[in-house]
Amino acid sequence: MSLTGHRVESVRVERLNRAEESLGDLDGISGGSLTWEASADLPAGGNLQLVDIGQTINYSSDRVRIWWSVVGVAEWPLGVYVLAAPTEAHTDAEVTRAIALIDKLTVIREDVITETLQIAKDANIVAAAVAQLRATGEARVSATDSSKTLTNAMTWDPGTSRLQVVNDLLAAAGYAALWTDRNGMFRVEPFVEPAQRPVVWDFTEGETSIHSPNWEYELSLWEASNKVVMTSQANDAGTVFLASVVDANPLSPTSTVSMGRTLNPIVVENVEASSQADLESQALRRLMETSNVAGKVRVSHAPVPVWFNDAVTFASGGRQMRAAVSRMSLDLRPGALVSAEWRETP
Structure with a gap:
């Protein structure tokens, strides 16, 4: 899939019933936007702007799937969303509707x-x-x-x-x-450490670069934790599992090796875990969530099939890193850029 050359882009909105069977494309879309926040309870959401041309929409049960297309190259979905009742605006010329798009997890x-x-x-x-x-x-x-x-x-x-x-x-x-x-x-699916996830896109500066040369890097050392301790509920035999995980990676700026001390330790008690390995997995996931705030990259790039929590690599301005996608936003218009924030991962 070549998405690094000249682009002719388009956006379409597919209307679905509650079973997510296609009801055809929704006409009259004049704009909109989407936002994804990996750490949010409801990560995805957005809005559509629609000109009323007599479309039939059941706001109680219909859903939409948004598609982004690079003409002649590829088309990929940007999620399926539940609809909220629209706000209507009336003028002498037309009626428009602002429709909120809600994450399916809301259901x-x-x-x-x-x-x-x-x-x-x-x-x-x-x-x-x-x-x-x-x-x-x-x-x-x-x-x-x-x-x-x-x-x-x-x-x-x-x-x-x-x-x-x-x-x-x-x-x-x-x-x-x-x-x-x-x-x-x-x-x-089982939790996979960010460092173990397959890289889905390589953002490298150069002739085929799809990201803006203007980007920001923020190092927020004091917000991170480098140690998590968890204890489980006692099982029927009275056994209590204990898991203690530490970020000791010398390449991590907030590790115990780099800092020379424990930083913002987290202690969680009475955790449900089916085994010692499961408790260690939960503790490791909590550590990854809290230690990865150390490095953040904010960058704009052309749309590509990348989803929140995906792993990417970045090489630009002398900085090279591996990261996990933590936030994205995109205006639903051809030529728009994704505004992204990535968490650096060791």
Whole structure:
């Protein structure tokens, strides 16, 4: 896929029903924008500007998939979104609508349990999480199976969000929090350290560069943590697991090696974990989340098929690094650039 040369771009919006079957393209789109924030509870969102030409839209159940196209080269989706009722603006010439686009995770978050929920000891953790996800009526789920089971029963009170239930279970299995990919598929997958994720794009300065030569690098040492200690709930045998992870990478500016001391240690108790390895995985994930704030790059680049949390490499202005995508925003107009923020990873 060559996306480094001259571009002719276009944007289209595909209308979907609740089952995410295509209802055709939505005409009359005059603009809009999208934003993705990896650390947010609801990472994706945005808006569409639409000129009313008699389109039929069911705001209660329809969804949209946004597509970005480089004509003659490639087309890729920018996510599937739930619609909010629009704000209408009337003039003598036309009626326009501003439609809010909402992350699909909202459907899971707003489904709350109405009675005490308990998942029994020895239940398969991932299967239980997927069952809770499907209980909301959502069917498009891609899950990596696991044989891990609960060491203790887990209980949630009435009023708890179904998303909280799912994420609590996934954390106990050493999985990443529930997320949706660019095609709108719910993803249930083991957590992978940023340094172990495959690189999806190489941003290198030069004749084929697609990023702006103007960019910023921020080093926020004092916001980071370089040690996490977690203890688990006791299992039926009375065993309590203990995990202590430390950033000792000499290439990390906030590691114990670089700083010469412990920085902002994090202690978490009474964590549900199915094994010592699962607790260590949770502690490592927490460490990666808190240590990677040390280096941030803010840069603009041409749109490419990169999603939040993806790994990228960057070489520009004498600086070379590997990073994880933490934030992106994009105006839905041909020629627009992505405004991105990346977290540097060792």
